[in-house]
Amino acid sequence: MIADSPAGVFDYSDPSMKAEIGVEEWVDIPAEKVAEYLERYAEKFGLRQRCMLSTKVLQATKSEHGKEWNVEVQKIGPDGKNDRESLVCDRSIVSTGLFSAPAWPDIDFSYFEGPVMHSRDVGLRYRELLDEKHGEIVVIGGNKSAVDVINMCVLAGKTVHWLIREEGNGATMLFEVRRRGIHGAVFANGRWTSIPSPSIMSTDGFWYRFLHSGKSRLGMWLMKTYWRKGTATAFGKIEKLSENRQKLAPKVPE
Secondary structure (H helix, E strand, O other): OEOOOOOOOOOOOOOOHHHHHOOOOOOOOEHHHHHHHHHHHHHHOOOHHHOOOOEEEEEEEEOOOOOOEEEEEEEEOOOOOEEEEEEEEOOOOOOOOOOOOOOOOOOOOOOOOOOOOOHHHHHHHHHHHOOOOOOEEEEEOOOHHHHHHHHHHHHOOOEEEEEOOOOOOOOOOOOOOEEOOEEOHHHHOOHHHHOOOOOOOOOOOHHHHHHHOOOOHHHHHHHHHHHHHHHHHHHOOHHHOOOOHHHHOOOOOO
C-alpha cells in the first residue's frame, strides 16, 4: 500500500520527509514510511503528551461570556474504570470524520449471488474480492475509492465493469502521474499554484484583485487561458484512447 500523494505534497514542512526519514521529493511513499514519519513527528513535537486517547466527549458548551468552551469528558481506563473530567478550552474543533458510515446506492442486491462489499471494507475483504473464482468485478461510483479498487482488480487480472451515472461530475480527476519522467505534483502542488487558484480564504491583495475579482479583463483572460492550458495538458491524450475510455473524459464547458 502506498500514499495517494508523493513526498513533497504529503509531508509537513517541519520537518520534511526527506530530512526526517530520507525519502526524496516526488517519489511514491510506502505505507510503512508514512507510519514511520508520523511516529517520529509525534515524538519530536510532543504530540502524544497532548492527546487524550480512550476518552469520550459527553458534552461541550459555550461559557457564559462566550469566549471559552466547557467540555465534559469521560476517560476509559485499562481496568474499565471511568473517570470524568472537566476541561476549559479556547477553541473547539469537531473532527469526527464523514466516511465511517458507508453510503450504499439504491439498488436491490438480494438477487445477486456473488459477494457485495463497500469500498470501506475492501481492506479487510480483499482476498475474497481477488479470489480466482471471481473473474469479473462491477464497481459502482466514480470517486477516488472506486479508482483504487479498480486499479487493484485490474492489476490482479480481473475484468472490471465501471458504472457511473451520466448526471453529476462523472469520474474523479484522472491524468498522467508522470510526463517525461517528471511527477505532475511538481507543477500541480507547488506553493506558487495558490496564486492562480481562487480561495474564499484569500479575498484581498494584488493577486486577488488582478486575477479573481473580475475587475481586470487582462487578469480574467489570463485565468481562462491558464486553466484551459492546464485542462489540455491533463487530458490532451484523451482523444487517442479507446472509445470506451473516452467516456471518462470530463465535460469541460467551452
